[in-house]
Amino acid sequence: MKKEDVLPSADQQTEKKPEEKQPEQSPIDMEWKLCSFSNAADYIPCLDNQKAIKKLRSRSHYEHRERHCPTGDDIKKCLAPLPSGYQAHVNWPQSRKQVWYSNVPHPGLVSYKKDQNWVKKKDDLLLFPGGGTQFKQGAQRYIDFIQISLPDIAWGKHVRTVLDVGCGVASFGGFLFDKNVITMSFAPKDEHEAQVQLALERGIPAILAVMGTQRLVYPSYAYDIAHCARCRVPWHVDGGRLLLELNRLIRPGGYFVWSATPVYKNEPEDVQIWKDTKALADNMCWKMIVKQRDPKTGVGIAIFQKPKDNTCYQKRQKNEPPMCDESDNRDAAWYVPMQSCLHKIPEGDGIRGTRWPQEWPQRVNATPDWLGTIPKGLFGKPAVEEFESDTIHWQHVVQKSYARGLEIDWTVIRNVMDMKAGYGGFAAALVGYPVWVLNVVPVTEPDTLPIITDRGLIGQYHDWCESFSTYPRTYDLLHADHLFSRLKQSCGVVNTVVEMDRILRPGGWGIFRDTTTILGEIEPLLKSLHWEIRVSYTQEQEQLIAAQKTSWRPSS
Incomplete structure (x- = not known):
């Protein structure tokens, strides 16, 4: 947010035109019907709009995973049914470990990720051991390893908010609650069946979203840390557009924690991805301050820090990635295309982003x-x-x-x-x-x-x-x-x-x-x-x- 006389209107944050208002039916005349189409119990109107998805010219940047909301007569005028056997959810904190299978009756991840300890089925429960692709001895061990690798992170004091990209069933965010850290986990609605639904049933913040063509729905500097553990995002392609979107969201002086095979394995593809991503991070003036492998699990992490000021940008010999145009609103995020550019770090008194907030709480x-x-x-x-x-x-x-x-x-x-x-x-x-x-x-x-x-x-x-x-x-x-x-x-x-x-x-x-x-x-x-x-x-x-x-x- 720039220095202003008044709070800017959030409608300045969108490039989508509002729909024309339609006449409403009186509640007295309402006769509700049950949705009876396929997958009605899990229907998400803006992500399951097959009519709009079929008209897309391209899916190469996950356009089919983005929002395409129905309008007019295409809006379903019915109520989502309950899954058979639905019952009151398991209460927190027990829900972090187990939920009722009947509430989220999707067994796909049980078999698909059976060797990675994401989720298991036992009788009428789904169990969450706290594992994951990178959490070979549990999410808690992984979280502690990050803290040991970089004590300045100071979970729950210096760092309070985290964005977890490609979150799986969100065990990372679930166990960060023990550190007084709140994590917004997100993943697309894809072949990893119901992962976000499972996260929410567990009582962990999560939302359906994809790093595709549009900005994520957050203002600039919204998070202290962005995290990716085997999130399968190609950070190095398309001029680094996706990593530049994370740069928009990370607070000046904040961190990007990356744990994936390119960080610690020597397969030719991994080596090349690391080389390209590291070069991009260098050009973005991100400083790699940790590259370390956990001796107990063999999993490695790399931690990059976003600059606190514009000194490095000013010293770059090439304007690559380019600096964003001064007219580009870094907080604009509702149906706004991603940009392959860097926003200047705020400078001067009374400007948001020039100081790190006070320690939590x-x-x-x-x-x-x-x-x-x-x-x-x-x-x-x-x-x-x-x-x-x-x-x-x-x-x-x-x-x-x-x-x-x-x-x-x-x-x-x-x-x-x-x-x-x-x-x-x-x-x-x-x-x-x-x-x-x-x-x-x-x-x-x-x-x-x-x-x-x-x-x-x-x-x-x-x-x-x-x-x-x-x-x-x-x-x-x-x-x-x-x-x-x-x-x-x-x-x-x-x-x-x-x-x-x-x-x-x-x-x-x-x-x-x-x-x-x-x-x-x-x-x-x-x-x-x-x-x-x-x-x-x-x-x-x-x-x-x-x-x-x-x-x-x-x-x-």
Whole structure:
């Protein structure tokens, strides 16, 4: 984020034109049907749109794994069925080790990765030993080896946020929770059947995404570390475009941890890939500070550090990769093509990215110093004042209301999404709970996501007029604070409520805060879906509804 007078609007972060609003059906007239097409129980609208995928001119850069959302009559007007035998999920932390097979009935990885200790099936459970292709003695051993190799990483203090590329079943991120590190794991929906679905069922942050032609849906400097363990990404091809995308996302002074056969094996192909990737990293001014092999497992890692300033860029004899044009917005990330270029490192006082945030856990409530240069925040007051009052406000709401007054059993809540996250205060207030929160900043709202990631929290951009890139039944609680007021003006509320029903687990909760007029439309819609209204509270023109999804599905 550049030095600005106001927070930039997140709609500046997209190159996609909004769809024209369609008339909505009244909730009173709703007659829900059960989706009956193939794979309906795991249907992801924007990733399973075969009509759009068949029209693609190329798949060479994984275009078929990217988002292609249905519109108009192509939007499925039905509800995803439950898998046969579906039951309440295993609670965290036991879920890191085992989940019900009936909830994610996909045996493919059990056989496909049987020699790599990803996942095993025993009776009616799927078991996760904590292994992986590179985790030959478990993810915990691997995580400790990284720390031993580079003590400056200081898990859970200096390093708080990690992006795990090609995550498998996300055991790396799952065991980093023990270090007070939160990891956003991602992988495409591909032949590695249901890997992201399994990660989420385990209670580990994960999303379906691919390093293809479009930027990942995060602002610049969103992560302290990017990690790749045998992620099968060709970093060295296409002018280094994919590694340059990681460079955009890594905080200045942050790290790239790479563990793959080119790092430590001497096969001709591995040697050439290492040579090409290392040359690219050198040209990007990444400094290799560790190249080491674990004597117990034989697995090697290489750790590169992104520069903290522009000194190295200025000394390069060749402008390869080229520097990005000054007009290129490094935070733009919603349907924005990747660029094969380097952004300059920020310089000067009051600019985001010039300083590493405070150590965790102080980081979560510390006011980013660069906010002082923004006189108008979300509500028209100085951004610093708003940030600090927002932090106090959500601490009070969570402690006095959500934790005690909504009938929610927080011992069974693990995967949480704040659908309109603002400054991230709701997620910050939940840091002491055994949950993780994905902070979503709608592209129609001011761009507060850089503030959220500076707090040591995870989040992404999204347009709630489209479906989310996750499987059905993957979240326990969805928080919608004045989200629908804006949606009412654009694409309406019905499709988004149906989307909430798709991604929420049976027994999961929706917390809605909005005007009485808006929630007057939402409440009958929830009732038509057989959600149970547990709490409804009105004060003047504002209303709160806490509703619990049931296991009801239409009969046909």
